[in-house]
Amino acid sequence: AKQALQVAIDGPASAGKSTVAKLVAKRFGYIYVDTGAMYRAVTYWAMQQHVDLADEAAVITAMKSLKISFKPGEPDQLVFANQEDITAAIRQPDVTNNVSTIAALPQVRTILTEQQREMANAGGIVMDGRDIGTTVLPNAEVKIFLVASAAERAKRRYAENVKKGIDTPLAQLQAEIELRDHKDSTRKVSPLTQATDATLVDTTPMSIDEVVAAIAKIITKKQSSTI
Ligand code: CDP
Ligand code: CDP
Numbered sequence: 001a002k003q004a005l006q007v008a009i010d011g012p013a014s015a016g017k018s019t020v021a022k023l024v025a026k027r028f029g030y031i032y033v034d035t036g037a038m039y040r041a042v043t044y045w046a047m048q049q050h051v052d053l054a055d056e057a058a059v060i061t062a063m064k065s066l067k068i069s070f071k072p073g074e075p076d077q078l079v080f081a082n083q084e085d086i087t088a089a090i091r092q093p094d095v096t097n098n099v100s101t102i103a104a105l106p107q108v109r110t111i112l113t114e115q116q117r118e119m120a121n122a123g124g125i126v127m128d129g130r131d132i133g134t135t136v137l138p139n140a141e142v143k144i145f146l147v148a149s150a151a152e153r154a155k156r157r158y159a160e161n162v163k164k165g166i167d168t169p170l171a172q173l174q175a176e177i178e179l180r181d182h183k184d185s186t187r188k189v190s191p192l193t194q195a196t197d198a199t200l201v202d203t204t205p206m207s208i209d210e211v212v213a214a215i216a217k218i219i220t221k222k223q224s225s226t227i
Helices: 017-028 035-048 056-063 093-103 106-120 132-136 150-164 170-186 208-226
Strands: 006-010 031-034 068-071 078-081 125-129 142-147 199-202
Touching: 006 017, 006 132, 006 208, 017 031, 017 125, 017 208, 031 035, 031 068, 031 106, 035 056, 035 068, 035 078, 035 093, 035 106, 035 125, 056 106, 093 106, 093 170, 106 125, 106 132, 125 132, 132 142, 142 208, 150 170, 199 208
Parallel strands: 006 125, 006 142, 031 125, 142 199
Antiparallel strands: 068 078
């Protein structure tokens, strides 16, 4: 049998990580874990409880009553907070704009990192986020750093929003993406950086299918070299 590998996909907001990671996982029969959804779930949970998001101790206390889980779903994987389906709620702009604050809390990162490593024990896995190749799964056999220009990423987010009936100007989306990039890249704990052994894939001119094919090729090559 082909070896079940760990595949880490990192990169900035809207580079296409979740779209591509999910398709790659499907192709290889691997489990897909969206770690961004986990930071979003904590943000949503803390906001629901009116916790001060900068108060780390209060956020940690709130997390004690939160169990995050995933269930297969189309087109998006479903995300649960305990029994509550929060798939749509965690994509709302208020959560999106506060998630970097939560993601900068070291103890939150420690707790979520542990949960992510446990999920990866299952074997064949595709995990996407910001620090998977650097911190969560430093021994992952395949590491991809997915990027695209901020203008292209804003366009993609815009098109996605139009489908959902959300009307945010393109310029605002680009500004929000650039702000989140800045916060994610400059925070002290596990900032967004390319792992030294990651393969850089610039998706600016690429279709989703082209990106999936490029990553699949890297995985297949690795599978035959590690048998
Ligand atoms: O989908 P999008 O790129 O907008 O973001 P996401 O992947 O859902 O992640 C949301 C936020 O969670 C990011 O802006 C990061 O601040 C944080 N995050 C993180 O710090 N580490 C991860 N492994 C994944 C996400
Ligand atoms: O997970 P991340 O924030 O990195 O990106 P995403 O949520 O997968 O969103 C990327 C958006 O760009 C989706 O609407 C995709 O359909 C679209 N897209 C892409 O992901 N990759 C391309 N090469 C072209 C478009």
